[in-house]
Amino acid sequence: MEKILKDFGRLGGIHHSCLMRADEMMASTFPETLEENLMGACRVVYQMFMAVEGMGCSHREIFIELEESLLIGYYIADETILALLTDKDVNLALINTSVRSSLARIKKQLTSPDVEPPVVHAATAPNTENQRRVEVELTGLMGNLQEGLAEHIGPAAEIVFDDAYADWKATHGVKRSKIAELIKALAFEIEDKADRSRYLQAAVQTVRAFNAQTVRS
Known part of the structure; x- marks a missing residue:
């Protein structure tokens, strides 16, 4: 998971990112001092996703404008949220393409238990x-x-x-x-x-x- 988040940082304009499932922080590049506030923000984002879904809609992205940055929330699956803290003028098309291309890897790591690597003879x-x-x-x-x-x-x-x-x-x-x-x-x-x-x-x-x-x- 950490590698996926670090890959997002290579795009430019993305300061920090995290993956959160329910109340558990699964992976994060946020400083520890910000994680507590971030978890609260992720809960709000998740509740917004659930409210939208309850209205019969299928939105999977939420953008929250902060004072100096943008918090982007993506609903991945099974109560899992991907949050990105970015510049306000970040290239959203580029970010969306990168997130979409990473979904398969994220979902695979969410569903695959840790196993020992096979022995190579x-x-x-x-x-x-x-x-x-x-x-x-x-x-x-x-x-x-x-x-x-x-x-x-x-x-x-x-x-x-x-x-x-x-x-x-x-x-x-x-x-x-x-x-x-x-x-x-x-x-x-x-x-x-x-x-x-x-x-x-x-x-x-x-x-x-x-x-x-x-x-x-």
């Missing part, structure tokens, strides 16, 4: 070494795909790409034959359909050019 070493080799070979291509994504969603592309890449790697391994799955996941984060289509077309051309260059070399 020596027999798996060759496959691991092969993945590392392929990963190095694909570094340039991955950089190009991230840069293309940034043209559509801005600085959030770095975080969105890292999350999508980690999920892709965990699901498929680092395989050239599965790059299309990564491209689909990245394109999904682009809200505008026309921009999404343009990104898909450009990404396919990027992969083709990369493959052609690899064959020549």
Whole structure:
């Protein structure tokens, strides 16, 4: 959880963030001196979400303007609130994109109990070494795909790409034959359909050019 919150801080304009479930602070980058007041604010935000839901609405974002900053509350799931303390002139589109791209990771950590990592036996070493080799070979291509994504969603592309890449790697391994799955996941984060289509077309051309260059070399 802490890593997810720290990733938000990389965007700029976000001073502190926290995840709170019911009355329990699950993770926070807020100074301890602010956490007590923050918990009270989160309770108010949660009550507002419940009131809105009771009226048959489905709002999942609340913005509270403070004297010198903005408190943004996101309803995640199961009484869980994500709170961000930001500048008043923060790029909200960028923040919303980053939060949306992180929802899957947050929900996964909320529902998955802590377990011991699996033992990696020596027999798996060759496959691991092969993945590392392929990963190095694909570094340039991955950089190009991230840069293309940034043209559509801005600085959030770095975080969105890292999350999508980690999920892709965990699901498929680092395989050239599965790059299309990564491209689909990245394109999904682009809200505008026309921009999404343009990104898909450009990404396919990027992969083709990369493959052609690899064959020549």
